[in-house]
Amino acid sequence: MGPRTAQRRNTHGPVRWVPLPRVLHGLCQGDALPAGRVAGHKLRRVLSRLVPEGDFVRRVVKRLDQVLTGAPLTYTLLRWPTLGGVDLTGLTVTAIDAFGKHILMHLSDARTLRTHLRMDGTYYIEHADAGRPARDSRAQRWTSRAVLVTNEWTVIGHRLGMADLVRTRDVRRLIGHLGPDIMADGFDPISTGEAIAAQGERAIGATLLDQTVVAGIGTIYLAEGLFEWGVRPDRASDAVPDPAGLLQYIRELLWRSVRARTGTATGDTRRGFTTLAHGREHQPCRRCRTPITVCRVGTPPLDRPAFYCPQCQPD
Numbered sequence: 001m002g003p004r005t006a007q008r009r010n011t012h013g014p015v016r017w018v019p020l021p022r023v024l025h026g027l028c029q030g031d032a033l034p035a036g037r038v039a040g041h042k043l044r045r046v047l048s049r050l051v052p053e054g055d056f057v058r059r060v061v062k063r064l065d066q067v068l069t070g071a072p073l074t075y076t077l078l079r080w081p082t083l084g085g086v087d088l089t090g091l092t093v094t095a096i097d098a099f100g101k102h103i104l105m106h107l108s109d110a111r112t113l114r115t116h117l118r119m120d121g122t123y124y125i126e127h128a129d130a131g132r133p134a135r136d137s138r139a140q141r142w143t144s145r146a147v148l149v150t151n152e153w154t155v156i157g158h159r160l161g162m163a164d165l166v167r168t169r170d171v172r173r174l175i176g177h178l179g180p181d182i183m184a185d186g187f188d189p190i191s192t193g194e195a196i197a198a199q200g201e202r203a204i205g206a207t208l209l210d211q212t213v214v215a216g217i218g219t220i221y222l223a224e225g226l227f228e229w230g231v232r233p234d235r236a237s238d239a240v241p242d243p244a245g246l247l248q249y250i251r252e253l254l255w256r257s258v259r260a261r262t263g264t265a266t267g268d269t270r271r272g273f274t275t276l277a278h279g280r281e282h283q284p285c286r287r288c289r290t291p292i293t294v295c296r297v298g299t300p301p302l303d304r305p306a307f308y309c310p311q312c313q314p315d
């Protein structure tokens, strides 16, 4: 992989390539993605080094809402097999919200654009020159799946894992298979805790990742929640003490992360201190100094890593 570069947009001359600021090198997930200063305006990206979980999606939604909601779309492009030729120009985004890890952009014509970041998806937000709205560049086209432009902002969805446009009243059809959103208002940890126990001998790590049981948890909060609970990720779901309390705890971690300056499962935003167990294989547990280890939960090829401390989470 060559040096990462950013494309300087210049509609009056040849395209120029400029180096990305060093700080962004580790944060971009692909080559040739725009960053740095574009047309005199700093490109804003919703940053995270973490695979999207409920807190990250809420953070993305908050930022998208700030720049898109209420302003007419002056240019749109959807690069998705089922959305070819769809033009949303002239419509207005009336509201943006999230369900689990799904992002729902509600439009003024009673339709909703549903996208999902999956593992690698990212939204870039770029300030457009007044009267000269930016377009996505040739270099970006390889990965951009949705381009939404207003007079002031350009939003580009890269490497999106899903994109659908449906009538707003039919959104439930897209997300109806999901369990309760752990971050939603009115989330009921008691009934969802019962649903977890009903999974029986299935590993609790796999159950927490199953979005049809509870939506919004990924490998980070699975690990952090079970660490606090002293429960190994491969323990049977019906053997976990107080699953409702566990869900409530994870929910509080997620919302604290949304409110923090940057995403964090511990409340500490310093690099290397944002988790107690996740991503810390072979590093000493912060409580007992035993090396953190990792197992796999779920059924291959969809199995995922689950980090834990063998001493603090004995069974």
Ligand SMILES: [Zn+2]
Residues within 6 Å of the ligand: 285, 286, 287, 288, 289, 290, 309, 310, 311, 312, 313
């Ligand atoms: Zn420990």
